[in-house]
Amino acid sequence: KQEVTQIPAALSVPEGENLVLNCSFTDSAIYNLQWFRQDPGKGLTSLLLIQSSQREQTSGRLNASLDKSSGRSTLYIAASQPGDSATYLCAVPQTGANNLFFGTGTRLTVIP
Amino acid sequence: ETGVTQTPRHLVMGMTNKKSLKCEQHLGHNAMYWYKQSAKKPLELMFVYNFKEQTENNSVPSRFSPECPNSSHLFLHLHTLQPEDSALYLCASSLNYGYTFGSGTRLTVV
Secondary structure, eight states: OOOEEEEEEEHHHHTOEEEEEEEEESSHHHHHHHEEOOOOSSSSEEEEEETTTTTTTETTTEEEEEEETTTEEEEESSSOOOOOOOOEEEEEOTSSOOOOOEEEEEEEEEEO | OOOOEEEOSSEEEETTOEEEEEEEOOOOOOOEEEEETTTTTTOOOOOOOEEEEEEEEOOOOTTTTEEEETEEEEEEESOOGGGOOOOOEEEEETTTTTEEOOOOEEEEEE
16 A cells, blocks of 8 residues: 655744655555645645656746656755744545555645 | 535534535536545545446445435435544546546534
């Protein structure tokens, strides 16, 4: 069964810093990986979807990378802002089924 | 709004009550999902519907009963719940590989 791990569980940085969130998965036979953002008590907002054939995907200050062979993805956030404070989740699809396996997330706090 | 609408946003119910959660999407997606999110745990898939046919029931207790009358609407009927069922219930829809989530229903069982 696919297992998704996110490190660290929580991260606190001063405003303006660049930061990296990590995601690892045990089964490398994935066809994409998705990063989500979740604000407290709210649903998930999709940030980036990176296909297995891609190595990177960018949206504004966010950049996601994917290394299937090593079972890793990173989410890079440039010039962090207090509004970036949220929990960030990565998810990979279950092979041959409509399901996503989620990590437990990284709770990010950006201090003004 | 994300395009996936969930109602109600908050629900408090007693263990003997019967209630229903509603999810609606008009994104043209062909799959809909119920997920449960409890504190300190990863999101857990509960049910999947593809073209309104149930394709996954992830060993969910029978006190949770899903209903998908068409590709745009999904319900979760609740009865005789337990306090440990208190959680955030999230609905999602997808087309191909992109998922869209609703804002969730915060359920408290007393």
